[in-house]
Amino acid sequence: MGPCEDGCPQHILDLLTPTDKEHALDWRRRCAENLKRRSRKVADGDRIRLEQPVTFSDGHVGQEFIVEKQGRRVTLRDPETRGRYRISRLMERQWRIVPTTKTHKTIFA
Numbered sequence: 540m541g542p543c544e545d546g547c548p549q550h551i552l553d554l555l556t557p558t559d560k561e562h563a564l565d566w567r568r569r570c571a572e573n574l575k576r577r578s579r580k581v582a583d584g585d586r587i588r589l590e591q592p593v594t595f596s597d598g599h600v601g602q603e604f605i606v607e608k609q610g611r612r613v614t615l616r617d618p619e620t621r622g623r624y625r626i627s628r629l630m631e632r633q634w635r636i637v638p639t640t641k642t643h644k645t646i647f648a
Contacts, residue, residue, distance in 0.1 A: 545569035577630045583608040584641070586618070590633035595624055603637065 547570040558564065581587065585606045592602040599622060604615035607623070615624045626632065 545573050549574055573631065576633075579630060581606050581608075581613065581630075581636070586637040586639050587615075587634045588637050589626075590635075593626060597622075599624070 545566065552567060552570055552574075555567070583606060586603065587606060588603045589601075592600050594600050599617065599620065601615075601617050601624065603618060604624070605618055607614045607616055613625075613629060615626060615629075616622070617624065
């Protein structure tokens, strides 16, 4: 992949021999960070905050969203406008989960 691309899969990184070359170590570090970002888990109802605001085709600018999952499909809902949005390569972007208080249903037997 070279020193510019950082999307190397883990099974290829595992095959590499040790090195002391600075550019190779930097590339491996970037690949590992990218793999770590893509492996993050997000659950239905989680609130996420993007590092940078995103402008959508309808003109909406948003930075914080509520996750709605339908199978493998992830849709983001703006908590204020209730609009639904999709962001390409969401898992590769910089974001964090915002802690929220969740209430659970009480089930009586």
